[in-house]
Ligand SMILES: Nc1ncnc2c1ncn2[C@@H]1O[C@H](COP(=O)(O)OP(=O)(O)OP(=O)(O)O)[C@@H](O)[C@H]1O
């Protein structure tokens with residue numbers, strides 16, 4: 001069309017020349033790599049320590065890779081390490097944590113999603129007042145409610161049991177999850193809800209047939225949030241369960257910080273990794289969803 | 302006329318996607334150039350290249366006879382106004398206007414002088430102490446223009462500055478920008494996809510499509526002699542009527558109808574090329590009633606549909622099997638089913654090659 | 662056609678049933694539990710709670726206890742340093758990552774993973790890293806710097822800073838993510854405008870971008886502060902409050918009093934003090950954020 005191709009161009013043309021190693025890039029990537037190393041280092045140290053034998057640990061330094069790889073510490077951490085009198089390793093704690101986490105996650109998500117749905121589509125008088133209290137409740141230090149809950153659980157005969165702890169996790173997961181679901185359901189087009197009502201569907205039918213199928217991403221985010229949160233809990237585990245029912249984090253702490261015997265650092269590190277394995281795998285697998293979960297959870301939490 | 306902005310063989314690509322290709326453009330001093338085109342054709346990209354906000358992939362950009370291809374945006378002698386205003390929300394209007402100047406270490410009296418001048422020109426003096434959040438959309442856009450104005454530069458770049466405003470305000474500010482251009486007489490490059498804006502403001506319009514300039518010309522040329530069928534269709538509302546037929550012996554033949562091409566000015570070839578062609582005629586160039594008698598070509602049609610818009614009435618009918626629209630006076634009384642005699646002068650029509658779609 | 666209006670109580674009944682867990686939690690656990698604890702903090706409850714009023718005795722005793730004072734001091738040091746550092750580091754990281762860098766996902770993943778780990782795991786890893794016999798100190802000495810000393814967990818004066826390192830390692834990723842979301846939410850045209858104005862990048866950050874991110878900063882601040890006040894597991898795992906009582910914190914004081922020293926009254930008083938601290942931060946924030954303008958829900 002318009003083509004006034006003239007004499008060949010002279011002077012600067014095309015992209016501005018950039019040195020790949022400009023000062024800016026060296027600073028930028030240098031800083032980022034240094035910081036990334038600082039963050040990655042502990043994970044690396046945990047791994048190499050857990051694969052070394054005790055003699056090697058005493059001689060070498062924490063950063064050096066194992067000369068002789070041994071899985072003995074992992075075996076010991078899993079099934080033999082002692083906490084006080086019992087020597088069952090972390091396995092008991094692991095299974096306790098599984099038994100705590102699964103029902104807690106399911107229960108808390110069901111209750112919170114139904115509740116969030118009620119708050120977004122079926123508001124009744126006073127609903128917002130309770131919701132506000134719930135959200136402010138999220139800021140109250142747990143220590144304040146610690147003992148009253150002990151009394152409540154004792155009243156219903158759940159104190160010290162896994163069931164009691166499940167209940168506690170459900171209660172404390174409620175503010176953030178309800179908020180998450182309420183905001184999500186509010187963002188769905190209202191016409192959808194109205195159309196379903198015109199079609200004669202009621203509260204529960206709309207929830208199950210319209211809302212839930214449309215909300216898989218937010219359910220995934222909620223599951224990630226809850227599994228990591230509950231798995232990582234220590235305080236509630238230690239307060240509301242008896243030693244037989246201690247979750248993995250509590251067993252881990254007892255194993256590592258038990259005062260008797262010689263310290264076996266390799267076993268300790270193996271135990272630490274084992275405990276971190278569940279949330280870490282979730283984190284590495286879910287990637288962006290995890291980030292979305294904590295951003296959503298944190299920004300309005 | 303000396304050139305203010307020259308763009309030579311400009312290429313730009315994002316990764317593998319070529320957005321601008323071998324683009325050449327010369328803009329004279331004091332000219333108001335409008336870049337017009339549909340969404341995604343690369344208007345903003347071109348403007349950002351001129352501003353230096355995007356690194357070009359090939360070619361050169363000259364501003365005021367200086368090669369600025371590698372220069373920083375602030376060193377190019379440009380001011381820019383954004384669609385979203387992009388005001389600094391935490392600063393007052395005055396702060397917004399002076400931030401760049403303070404940073405360039407201009408003496409205080411000079412800054413004050415420029416702010417005074419800009420706020421007088423734009424009539425924003427009472428707003429100087431307010432923050433952007435406390436301004437209306439139109440006021441914000443004035444401040445955004447003011448921020449370009451205080452830079453005391455020769456070239457202004459506007460990226461759809463009015464498209465966030467409502468219709469009334471848009472019309473007001475349009476007039477104001479035009480007045481501003483008359484007063485300041487500096488070069489303005491203005492991106493829009495609103496053709497009314499383009500027609501009313503521009504000295505020249507560049508119609509862009511797919512990263513290239515299809516046609517560059519005055520609003521009259523673009524409207525009257527569109528270079529191809531795309532431009533013809535793009536410009537004008539309601540859009541041009543197209544009739545398909547054949548050119549034979551200096552007439553345009555469509556089935557039984559034949560239109561004499563006596564008054565039509567052919568382009569390069571100077572005379573009629575025989576063969577398949579498309580004739581385009583704007584709805585407003587078709588006449589009815591008594592005027593018909595004076596036109597070289599006449600045809601009888603039946604009214605299919607009428608769309609009154611107040612000032613005009615659009616009449617839908619069919620000519621030789623093609624959908625055809627006519628713009629009539631808003632006062633005219635026609636009704637559906639009525640017979641109507643139309644006429645137009647081929648001199649006002651456009652002919653396009655059926656294959657290449659280029660103007661004949 | 663029935664002419665009786667349905668009872669108000671039964672309107673929307675399913676919705677009310679669905680909200681029962683929320684209502685129970687809000688009223689009984691959050692409001693009820695809090696009031697209960699505050700009320701009992703004025704009693705001399707020991708092993709078991711009992712309503713024997715002693716006025717402000719528990720609070721007087723609390724503020725006369727060295728362990729509590731140290732706890733408060735530690736919380737202040739830890740909190741202040743944590744707050745400043747986590748914000749500075751988190752923001753700088755976010756700003757660096759926002760420079761259209763390569764491998765953005767990898768770097769973000771590496772910086773955020775500690776946040777997925779529990780405080781117990783974090784505490785134990787850093788206990789090991791900072792172990793003077795085997796950890797960083799030994800490695801640096803091994804490189805030839807024989808007099809290098811870095812054993813924060815073993816010297817009472819600086820032990821809390823050892824905890825701080827672990828806390829920052831764990832928490833700065835979160836701040837980075839929030840800040841990055843904030844940066845990404847900023848209208849890119851503002852950046853362009855500042856470039857046309859010739860503002861250097863650092864100046865644009867300080868005078869334009871950071872002021873625009875005020876809401877993100879405020880929310881992050883509230884999250885970080887409430888997190889700091891709750892700090893407990895990290896201390897238990899990393900130092901157990903030691904050496905001596907040099908890294909005690911209020912949350913641990915509460916737990917120790919309630920479940921180990923059989924001194925419930927002290928525990929209630931201490932937890933009430935924690936509540937007051939949080940309230941002093943959250944209430945002004947809530948008023949600023951939601952009180953003034955009702956246009957947001
Ligand atoms: N950063 C980018 N990376 C990849 N492609 C881009 C980028 N920015 C723009 N594009 C592409 O370049 C093309 C031109 O974009 P541009 O913004 O210039 O369009 P435009 O003409 O201004 O459209 P509009 O009228 O909608 O503003 C579009 O196809 C767009 O998808």
Ligand SMILES: [Mg+2]
Nearest residue numbers: 344345346460
């Ligand atoms: Mg654009």
